[in-house]
Amino acid sequence: MAGLDRTGLGGWYAGELRRELGERNQLWAMGRAHVESYGTPPVIVYEPIEHRHGNFFDAAYEAIAQRPEWMRRLDKIHAQGRALPKAESGRRWRELDSSMSSDALLMNVFCTPAFAEAPHVRRVLGVEVEAAAVFGWKARVPLKSGSNGRVRFDRTEVDMRWGGLLVEAKLTESDFQTREARIVEAYRDFDEVFERELLPRVEIRTARRRAAIEFAEEFTQEWEAAAAEDDTARAFQASLVARAREAETAVPGYAGYQLIRNVLAAYAEGCSFCVIHDQRRPDLREAWFAVMAAVKSAQMRVRCKVLTWQELAGLAPEGVREFLNVKYGIAAPGCGS
Numbered sequence: 001m002a003g004l005d006r007t008g009l010g011g012w013y014a015g016e017l018r019r020e021l022g023e024r025n026q027l028w029a030m031g032r033a034h035v036e037s038y039g040t041p042p043v044i045v046y047e048p049i050e051h052r053h054g055n056f057f058d059a060a061y062e063a064i065a066q067r068p069e070w071m072r073r074l075d076k077i078h079a080q081g082r083a084l085p086k087a088e089s090g091r092r093w094r095e096l097d098s099s100m101s102s103d104a105l106l107m108n109v110f111c112t113p114a115f116a117e118a119p120h121v122r123r124v125l126g127v128e129v130e131a132a133a134v135f136g137w138k139a140r141v142p143l144k145s146g147s148n149g150r151v152r153f154d155r156t157e158v159d160m161r162w163g164g165l166l167v168e169a170k171l172t173e174s175d176f177q178t179r180e181a182r183i184v185e186a187y188r189d190f191d192e193v194f195e196r197e198l199l200p201r202v203e204i205r206t207a208r209r210r211a212a213i214e215f216a217e218e219f220t221q222e223w224e225a226a227a228a229e230d231d232t233a234r235a236f237q238a239s240l241v242a243r244a245r246e247a248e249t250a251v252p253g254y255a256g257y258q259l260i261r262n263v264l265a266a267y268a269e270g271c272s273f274c275v276i277h278d279q280r281r282p283d284l285r286e287a288w289f290a291v292m293a294a295v296k297s298a299q300m301r302v303r304c305k306v307l308t309w310q311e312l313a314g315l316a317p318e319g320v321r322e323f324l325n326v327k328y329g330i331a332a333p334g335c336g337s
Helices: 006-028 058-065 068-073 102-110 119-125 216-221 231-247 257-269 282-292 309-313 318-328
Strands: 034-036 044-046 134-138 141-143 152-154 157-162 165-169 178-180 201-205 250-255 272-277 304-308
Touching (some): 006 282, 068 134, 102 157, 178 201, 250 257, 257 282
Antiparallel strands (some): 034 044, 157 165, 201 250
Protein backbone atom coordinates (compact mmCIF):
# COMPACT_ATOMS: atom_id res chain seq x y z
CA MET A 1 0.00 0.00 0.00
CA ALA A 2 3.01 2.28 0.42
CA GLY A 3 3.20 5.08 -2.13
CA LEU A 4 -0.41 4.81 -3.29
CA ASP A 5 -2.34 8.05 -3.76
CA ARG A 6 -5.99 8.31 -2.76
CA THR A 7 -7.22 7.02 -6.12
CA GLY A 8 -4.77 4.14 -6.06
CA LEU A 9 -5.66 3.31 -2.46
CA GLY A 10 -9.35 3.10 -3.37
CA GLY A 11 -8.48 0.75 -6.20
CA TRP A 12 -6.42 -1.38 -3.81
CA TYR A 13 -9.28 -1.71 -1.29
CA ALA A 14 -11.73 -2.53 -4.10
CA GLY A 15 -9.37 -5.10 -5.58
CA GLU A 16 -8.80 -6.83 -2.26
CA LEU A 17 -12.54 -7.04 -1.64
CA ARG A 18 -13.15 -8.44 -5.14
CA ARG A 19 -10.50 -11.08 -4.49
CA GLU A 20 -12.13 -12.13 -1.21
CA LEU A 21 -15.63 -12.20 -2.71
CA GLY A 22 -14.33 -14.30 -5.61
CA GLU A 23 -12.88 -16.87 -3.23
CA ARG A 24 -15.98 -16.95 -1.02
CA ASN A 25 -18.33 -17.36 -3.96
CA GLN A 26 -16.30 -20.17 -5.48
CA LEU A 27 -17.22 -22.12 -2.35
CA TRP A 28 -20.79 -20.79 -2.12
CA ALA A 29 -21.46 -21.67 -5.77
CA MET A 30 -20.90 -25.39 -5.27
CA GLY A 31 -24.18 -27.14 -6.02
CA ARG A 32 -25.71 -23.94 -7.45
CA ALA A 33 -26.13 -23.07 -11.13
CA HIS A 34 -23.34 -20.66 -12.05
CA VAL A 35 -20.38 -19.85 -14.29
CA GLU A 36 -16.98 -18.33 -13.54
CA SER A 37 -15.64 -15.37 -15.47
CA TYR A 38 -12.37 -15.73 -17.35
CA GLY A 39 -10.54 -13.04 -15.39
CA THR A 40 -8.56 -13.06 -12.17
CA PRO A 41 -9.97 -12.89 -9.59
CA PRO A 42 -12.98 -14.74 -11.02
CA VAL A 43 -16.46 -13.27 -10.81
CA ILE A 44 -19.16 -15.86 -10.10
CA VAL A 45 -22.39 -15.29 -12.02
CA TYR A 46 -25.46 -17.24 -10.91
CA GLU A 47 -28.38 -18.54 -12.92
CA PRO A 48 -31.87 -18.85 -11.40
CA ILE A 49 -33.28 -22.37 -11.33
CA GLU A 50 -36.99 -22.80 -10.63
CA HIS A 51 -37.69 -20.78 -7.45
CA ARG A 52 -34.11 -20.28 -6.28
CA HIS A 53 -31.24 -18.03 -7.29
CA GLY A 54 -27.71 -18.65 -6.06
CA ASN A 55 -27.00 -14.94 -5.66
CA PHE A 56 -29.97 -14.41 -3.32
CA PHE A 57 -31.05 -15.36 0.15
CA ASP A 58 -34.04 -17.69 -0.31
CA ALA A 59 -36.54 -15.57 1.66
CA ALA A 60 -35.47 -12.43 -0.19
CA TYR A 61 -35.81 -14.07 -3.60
CA GLU A 62 -39.22 -15.44 -2.69
CA ALA A 63 -40.38 -11.94 -1.71
CA ILE A 64 -38.90 -10.47 -4.91
CA ALA A 65 -40.78 -13.01 -7.03
CA GLN A 66 -44.07 -11.91 -5.46
CA ARG A 67 -43.60 -8.24 -6.44
CA PRO A 68 -43.47 -7.54 -10.22
CA GLU A 69 -41.81 -4.13 -9.63
CA TRP A 70 -38.99 -5.81 -7.70
CA MET A 71 -38.70 -8.61 -10.22
CA ARG A 72 -38.22 -6.07 -13.03
CA ARG A 73 -35.11 -4.84 -11.24
CA LEU A 74 -33.57 -8.26 -11.92
CA ASP A 75 -34.11 -7.92 -15.67
CA LYS A 76 -31.32 -5.40 -16.34
CA ILE A 77 -28.90 -7.00 -18.80
CA HIS A 78 -25.29 -7.44 -17.67
CA ALA A 79 -23.13 -4.91 -19.54
CA GLN A 80 -20.26 -7.42 -19.85
CA GLY A 81 -22.51 -10.43 -20.31
CA ARG A 82 -21.16 -11.22 -23.78
CA ALA A 83 -17.69 -11.71 -22.31
CA LEU A 84 -18.92 -14.35 -19.84
CA PRO A 85 -19.28 -18.07 -20.49
CA LYS A 86 -22.76 -18.89 -21.74
CA ALA A 87 -25.40 -20.02 -19.29
CA GLU A 88 -26.40 -23.65 -19.63
CA SER A 89 -29.97 -22.58 -20.37
CA GLY A 90 -28.88 -20.02 -22.97
CA ARG A 91 -30.33 -17.22 -20.83
CA ARG A 92 -28.69 -13.79 -21.11
CA TRP A 93 -26.84 -12.72 -17.97
CA ARG A 94 -28.29 -9.97 -15.80
CA GLU A 95 -26.37 -7.47 -13.67
CA LEU A 96 -27.85 -8.80 -10.43
CA ASP A 97 -26.66 -12.32 -11.26
CA SER A 98 -23.13 -11.18 -10.39
CA SER A 99 -21.57 -12.01 -7.04
CA MET A 100 -20.04 -8.49 -7.05
CA SER A 101 -23.36 -6.68 -7.47
CA SER A 102 -24.09 -4.11 -4.75
CA ASP A 103 -27.71 -3.91 -5.98
CA ALA A 104 -28.12 -7.65 -5.39
CA LEU A 105 -26.69 -7.26 -1.88
CA LEU A 106 -29.07 -4.36 -1.22
CA MET A 107 -32.07 -6.46 -2.28
CA ASN A 108 -30.85 -9.47 -0.31
CA VAL A 109 -31.04 -7.36 2.84
CA PHE A 110 -34.06 -5.12 2.29
CA CYS A 111 -36.32 -7.61 0.48
CA THR A 112 -36.12 -10.11 3.33
CA PRO A 113 -39.44 -9.59 5.17
CA ALA A 114 -38.04 -10.40 8.62
CA PHE A 115 -35.54 -7.57 8.19
CA ALA A 116 -37.57 -4.91 6.40
CA GLU A 117 -40.62 -5.28 8.64
CA ALA A 118 -38.69 -5.11 11.92
CA PRO A 119 -39.52 -1.92 13.90
CA HIS A 120 -35.95 -1.56 15.18
CA VAL A 121 -34.61 -1.51 11.61
CA ARG A 122 -37.00 1.30 10.67
CA ARG A 123 -36.01 3.24 13.78
CA VAL A 124 -32.29 2.99 13.02
CA LEU A 125 -32.79 4.11 9.43
CA GLY A 126 -35.35 6.78 10.29
CA VAL A 127 -38.09 5.26 8.13
CA GLU A 128 -41.43 6.22 9.65
CA VAL A 129 -43.94 5.05 7.04
CA GLU A 130 -44.74 1.41 6.37
CA ALA A 131 -43.99 1.61 2.66
CA ALA A 132 -42.28 -1.01 0.52
CA ALA A 133 -38.81 -0.22 -0.74
CA VAL A 134 -38.50 1.03 -4.33
CA PHE A 135 -35.34 -0.13 -6.12
CA GLY A 136 -33.91 1.92 -8.96
CA TRP A 137 -36.10 4.89 -7.99
CA LYS A 138 -36.13 7.67 -10.59
CA ALA A 139 -35.47 10.98 -8.86
CA ARG A 140 -36.28 14.40 -10.30
CA VAL A 141 -33.28 16.58 -9.52
CA PRO A 142 -33.98 20.15 -10.71
CA LEU A 143 -31.57 21.71 -13.19
CA LYS A 144 -31.15 25.41 -13.85
CA SER A 145 -33.86 26.80 -16.08
CA GLY A 146 -33.27 26.92 -19.80
CA SER A 147 -33.62 29.99 -21.99
CA ASN A 148 -37.39 29.45 -22.14
CA GLY A 149 -37.63 29.57 -18.32
CA ARG A 150 -38.94 26.00 -18.00
CA VAL A 151 -37.64 23.88 -15.13
CA ARG A 152 -35.68 20.88 -16.33
CA PHE A 153 -34.91 17.72 -14.35
CA ASP A 154 -32.22 15.09 -14.18
CA ARG A 155 -34.11 11.79 -13.86
CA THR A 156 -31.23 10.16 -12.08
CA GLU A 157 -31.58 6.65 -10.67
CA VAL A 158 -31.19 6.17 -6.91
CA ASP A 159 -30.42 2.63 -5.74
CA MET A 160 -33.32 2.57 -3.27
CA ARG A 161 -36.03 4.78 -1.84
CA TRP A 162 -37.68 3.58 1.34
CA GLY A 163 -40.26 6.05 2.57
CA GLY A 164 -38.34 9.29 3.13
CA LEU A 165 -34.91 7.65 2.83
CA LEU A 166 -32.75 7.53 -0.29
CA VAL A 167 -29.92 4.97 -0.35
CA GLU A 168 -26.72 4.63 -2.37
CA ALA A 169 -25.30 1.09 -1.99
CA LYS A 170 -21.67 0.25 -2.65
CA LEU A 171 -19.62 -2.94 -2.53
CA THR A 172 -16.70 -3.38 -4.95
CA GLU A 173 -17.13 -0.19 -7.01
CA SER A 174 -13.89 1.80 -7.14
CA ASP A 175 -15.38 5.21 -6.31
CA PHE A 176 -18.42 7.49 -6.52
CA GLN A 177 -17.55 8.67 -10.05
CA THR A 178 -16.30 12.02 -11.28
CA ARG A 179 -18.03 14.53 -13.52
CA GLU A 180 -17.12 17.75 -15.26
CA ALA A 181 -17.71 20.89 -13.21
CA ARG A 182 -19.99 22.43 -15.84
CA ILE A 183 -22.36 19.47 -15.50
CA VAL A 184 -22.39 19.41 -11.70
CA GLU A 185 -22.83 23.17 -11.41
CA ALA A 186 -25.85 23.03 -13.73
CA TYR A 187 -28.04 21.69 -10.89
CA ARG A 188 -30.42 24.37 -9.67
CA ASP A 189 -29.76 23.91 -5.95
CA PHE A 190 -26.02 23.26 -6.18
CA ASP A 191 -24.87 26.54 -4.59
CA GLU A 192 -27.75 26.56 -2.12
CA VAL A 193 -26.78 23.15 -0.75
CA PHE A 194 -22.97 23.08 -1.12
CA GLU A 195 -19.96 25.27 -0.47
CA ARG A 196 -18.42 24.55 -3.84
CA GLU A 197 -14.91 25.49 -2.65
CA LEU A 198 -15.05 22.68 -0.06
CA LEU A 199 -16.06 19.92 -2.46
CA PRO A 200 -13.30 17.54 -3.63
CA ARG A 201 -12.03 18.62 -7.04
CA VAL A 202 -10.30 16.66 -9.80
CA GLU A 203 -8.97 17.22 -13.27
CA ILE A 204 -10.77 15.01 -15.76
CA ARG A 205 -8.64 13.90 -18.65
CA THR A 206 -10.44 13.67 -21.96
CA ALA A 207 -9.61 10.99 -24.51
CA ARG A 208 -7.47 12.12 -27.44
CA ARG A 209 -6.99 10.97 -30.98
CA ARG A 210 -3.62 9.29 -31.38
CA ALA A 211 -1.28 10.81 -33.94
CA ALA A 212 -0.21 8.71 -36.92
CA ILE A 213 3.47 9.16 -36.03
CA GLU A 214 3.13 7.21 -32.75
CA PHE A 215 4.96 3.89 -32.63
CA ALA A 216 2.79 0.83 -33.09
CA GLU A 217 4.02 -0.77 -29.87
CA GLU A 218 3.02 2.33 -27.90
CA PHE A 219 -0.37 2.44 -29.57
CA THR A 220 -1.16 -1.18 -28.72
CA GLN A 221 0.43 -1.39 -25.27
CA GLU A 222 -0.49 1.98 -23.84
CA TRP A 223 -3.26 0.70 -21.58
CA GLU A 224 -2.20 -2.92 -21.15
CA ALA A 225 -1.24 -4.05 -17.65
CA ALA A 226 2.36 -5.18 -17.27
CA ALA A 227 3.26 -8.57 -15.87
CA ALA A 228 3.29 -8.36 -12.08
CA GLU A 229 6.73 -9.95 -11.72
CA ASP A 230 8.45 -7.93 -14.46
CA ASP A 231 9.78 -4.62 -13.08
CA THR A 232 11.17 -3.52 -16.45
CA ALA A 233 7.86 -4.12 -18.19
CA ARG A 234 5.97 -2.31 -15.42
CA ALA A 235 8.24 0.73 -15.67
CA PHE A 236 7.92 0.83 -19.47
CA GLN A 237 4.16 0.53 -19.35
CA ALA A 238 3.94 3.24 -16.66
CA SER A 239 5.97 5.62 -18.83
CA LEU A 240 3.64 5.00 -21.79
CA VAL A 241 0.58 5.76 -19.68
CA ALA A 242 2.19 8.87 -18.16
CA ARG A 243 3.07 10.28 -21.59
CA ALA A 244 -0.41 9.52 -22.87
CA ARG A 245 -1.98 11.28 -19.89
CA GLU A 246 0.18 14.36 -20.39
CA ALA A 247 -0.97 14.58 -24.00
CA GLU A 248 -4.63 14.55 -23.03
CA THR A 249 -6.50 17.75 -22.31
CA ALA A 250 -7.90 18.21 -18.80
CA VAL A 251 -11.09 19.91 -17.66
CA PRO A 252 -12.04 20.79 -14.07
CA GLY A 253 -14.40 18.41 -12.35
CA TYR A 254 -15.76 17.14 -9.05
CA ALA A 255 -15.06 13.84 -7.31
CA GLY A 256 -17.97 12.05 -5.61
CA TYR A 257 -20.47 13.00 -8.31
CA GLN A 258 -23.00 10.32 -7.31
CA LEU A 259 -22.96 11.64 -3.75
CA ILE A 260 -23.42 15.26 -4.81
CA ARG A 261 -26.27 14.35 -7.13
CA ASN A 262 -28.06 12.19 -4.54
CA VAL A 263 -27.74 14.82 -1.80
CA LEU A 264 -29.38 17.25 -4.24
CA ALA A 265 -32.10 14.66 -4.92
CA ALA A 266 -32.71 14.28 -1.18
CA TYR A 267 -32.82 18.06 -0.77
CA ALA A 268 -35.37 18.46 -3.58
CA GLU A 269 -37.56 15.65 -2.21
CA GLY A 270 -37.26 16.57 1.49
CA CYS A 271 -35.67 13.16 2.15
CA SER A 272 -32.70 11.80 4.07
CA PHE A 273 -29.80 10.22 2.21
CA CYS A 274 -27.73 7.26 3.40
CA VAL A 275 -24.61 5.66 1.94
CA ILE A 276 -24.24 1.96 2.75
CA HIS A 277 -20.77 0.56 2.22
CA ASP A 278 -18.58 -2.27 3.45
CA GLN A 279 -16.36 -1.55 6.44
CA ARG A 280 -13.51 -3.02 4.40
CA ARG A 281 -13.82 0.09 2.19
CA PRO A 282 -12.71 3.01 4.40
CA ASP A 283 -11.87 4.90 1.19
CA LEU A 284 -15.60 5.16 0.36
CA ARG A 285 -16.40 6.39 3.86
CA GLU A 286 -13.69 9.05 3.60
CA ALA A 287 -15.03 10.18 0.21
CA TRP A 288 -18.55 10.51 1.65
CA PHE A 289 -17.32 12.53 4.65
CA ALA A 290 -15.50 14.89 2.26
CA VAL A 291 -18.79 15.64 0.47
CA MET A 292 -20.82 15.89 3.69
CA ALA A 293 -18.36 18.48 5.02
CA ALA A 294 -19.29 20.76 2.11
CA VAL A 295 -23.05 20.74 2.89
CA LYS A 296 -23.97 24.26 4.04
CA SER A 297 -26.89 23.82 6.41
CA ALA A 298 -26.80 21.77 9.59
CA GLN A 299 -30.39 20.73 8.91
CA MET A 300 -29.36 19.08 5.64
CA ARG A 301 -26.19 17.60 7.12
CA VAL A 302 -28.11 15.67 9.78
CA ARG A 303 -30.19 14.16 6.97
CA CYS A 304 -26.98 12.69 5.51
CA LYS A 305 -26.12 9.29 6.98
CA VAL A 306 -23.67 6.44 6.60
CA LEU A 307 -23.96 2.79 7.57
CA THR A 308 -21.89 -0.29 6.87
CA TRP A 309 -23.26 -3.63 5.74
CA GLN A 310 -21.72 -5.03 8.91
CA GLU A 311 -23.84 -2.69 11.05
CA LEU A 312 -26.95 -3.72 9.13
CA ALA A 313 -26.03 -7.38 9.62
CA GLY A 314 -26.18 -6.74 13.36
CA LEU A 315 -29.86 -5.79 12.94
CA ALA A 316 -30.73 -8.80 10.78
CA PRO A 317 -32.26 -12.13 11.87
CA GLU A 318 -29.93 -15.09 12.26
CA GLY A 319 -30.50 -16.66 8.84
CA VAL A 320 -29.64 -13.42 7.01
CA ARG A 321 -26.58 -12.89 9.21
CA GLU A 322 -25.27 -16.34 8.35
CA PHE A 323 -25.89 -15.79 4.62
CA LEU A 324 -24.07 -12.44 4.65
CA ASN A 325 -21.17 -13.84 6.62
CA VAL A 326 -20.60 -16.90 4.44
CA LYS A 327 -21.24 -15.39 1.00
CA TYR A 328 -19.91 -11.86 1.48
CA GLY A 329 -17.70 -12.01 4.58
CA ILE A 330 -20.03 -9.46 6.19
CA ALA A 331 -20.05 -10.21 9.90
CA ALA A 332 -22.05 -8.26 12.48
CA PRO A 333 -19.94 -6.23 14.94
CA GLY A 334 -18.45 -8.53 17.56
CA CYS A 335 -18.81 -11.61 15.34
CA GLY A 336 -15.94 -13.22 13.46
CA SER A 337 -16.09 -14.06 9.76
